[in-house]
Amino acid sequence: MQRNCLAYWIPEQIxxxxxxxxxxxxxxxxxxxxxxxxxxxxxxxxxxxxVLYTVGFIDVDLKLETEAAQLEMYRRVPGYDIWDAAWHVxxxxxxxxxxxxxxxxxxxxxxxFESKDHWKLLMDEEHPNAxxxxxxxxxxxxxxxxxxxxxxxxT
Numbered sequence: 001m002q003r004n005c006l007a008y009w010i011p012e013q014i015x016x017x018x019x020x021x022x023x024x025x026x027x028x029x030x031x032x033x034x035x036x037x038x039x040x041x042x043x044x045x046x047x048x049x050x051v052l053y054t055v056g057f058i059d060v061d062l063k064l065e066t067e068a069a070q071l072e073m074y075r076r077v078p079g080y081d082i083w084d085a086a087w088h089v090x091x092x093x094x095x096x097x098x099x100x101x102x103x104x105x106x107x108x109x110x111x112x113f114e115s116k117d118h119w120k121l122l123m124d125e126e127h128p129n130a131x132x133x134x135x136x137x138x139x140x141x142x143x144x145x146x147x148x149x150x151x152x153x154x155t
Contacts (some may be wrong), residue, residue, distance in 0.1 A: 002037050002059075002078040003090040004144035008133040009055075012103075014035055017042065017055045022096040025073055026058055027066075030136040043104065043133065050127040052104045053074055056097035071134060080104030088104050102151055110146040114138040 009017070009027060017023060023042060027140045034040060045051065064072060069088030073080050082088060091097065104111065108128065112120050115137075139147070 002039055003035070003037045004041065004147070005034060005140075006043050006137045006139060007031075007040050008130065008134045009042055011045055011047045012056055014042075014046060017099045018101060020099070022060050022098050022132060023056045024077060024096045025069070025080075025082060025088060025090050026134065027083055027087040027088040031063065031085070031087035031089055033136055034060060034063060034087070036063055039144075040086070040136075041139075044047065045130065046101070050111055051079040052108070052133075053101050054104060054147060055099045058091045058097065058149070059095065060089045061092040061095070062089070064088050067145060091128065096127040100154065102154065104147065104150065107146045107150055111143045111144060112140045113143070114140055 005028060014098075026040060026042060031040075038060045040060060041054050042056055042058070043054045045053065045102075062072065065087060065094055066082070066085065069090075070082050072090060073082050076093065111128075125153070
C-alpha cells in the first residue's frame with residue numbers, strides 16, 4: 001500500500017528543483033523510513049514567501065545509499081552530483097514529476113499526519129512551523145487526497 005509523506009526542502013532546493021523542471025531524485029537521512037512504492041511530496045518555501053508550497057512528488061521506485069545513488073544519478077543525468085545524505089530515492093525512469101510551484105495555503109487545515117502526538121500541521125500565526133516539518137511526516141489519507149487534488153488543479 002502506498003504511503004504519502006512530506007519531505008521539507010529549504011528555499012534554495014525548491015528553486016533548484018523548479019529550474020531543473022523535474023524531480024528525478026531526492027536525498028535525506030530521514031528517508032530511512034521511506035519505502036519503495038511510497039509517494040514523497042516535496043514541500044518548502046521560497047525566499048520571498050512564508051507560504052508552504054509543493055513542487056511535486058516522487059513515486060519511489062528505487063531507494064539507495066549514497067555511493068550507489070551517485071552512480072545511479074550519473075547514469076540517469078551525467079554530471080549531476082547528488083547532495084550528501086544517507087538515503088536517496090528515485091522515481092521510475094521516464095516517470096519524473098514535472099515541477100511547478102503550488103501553494104498549500106488553501107488546504108493548511110486539511111493537512112494532518114499519522115501520529116499519536118503531533119497529528120496536525122503546527123502553525124506560527126498564519127503560516128506552518130517549518131521546524132516541525134524537518135522530519136519526514138506521513139500524511140493521513142485525507143490529507144494526501146487534499147494535496148493531490150490541489151496539485152492536479154495546479155493552483
